[in-house]
Amino acid sequence: MTDIEGRILESIETNKNKVRIFWDMDGTCTSMEMQNKEHKLEPGFFYTKRPIKTIINFMKKFNDLGADTFILSFCSYNYQKDDKLRWLKENCDFIKEENIIIIPRKEKSLNITEDKKYIKAHFIEKYTSPDDIIYMVDDNETVLLGTKEKLPYLNIVSPIDFIE
């Protein structure tokens, strides 16, 4: 067992119903295989991404033990959300719909002007209280560090920390 798995299991054991885990999608539970890159803006692109089973198994394990599971993922535009929702329905059907947060970062109507590395912090704040035990799993180190800068009580985790 890796250190991070042990830490999360212990958190769930000692803080029942207070553990909330925010999982990124691209590069965390879905593969970012580069040969798909040219199709990034084509509808269907995100839906065809390969699920990373090792990570999804951890998501489900912690969820079944009582952790509250969230998806916290960026996309560029609104239409890409449908792809991601479809992918989640197929590959992570244990996640509650109300816990799925997908942020279309380049959609003008959202008027997001803030630095990318700070955006996720606002959403985590909205869905938690500071006495929760909160983990954020994301492959983007800049985003992890930016989020922790805003929410110092946050536990940040890289998906490779789950690999032995």
Ligand SMILES: [Mg+2]
């Ligand atoms: Mg990512």
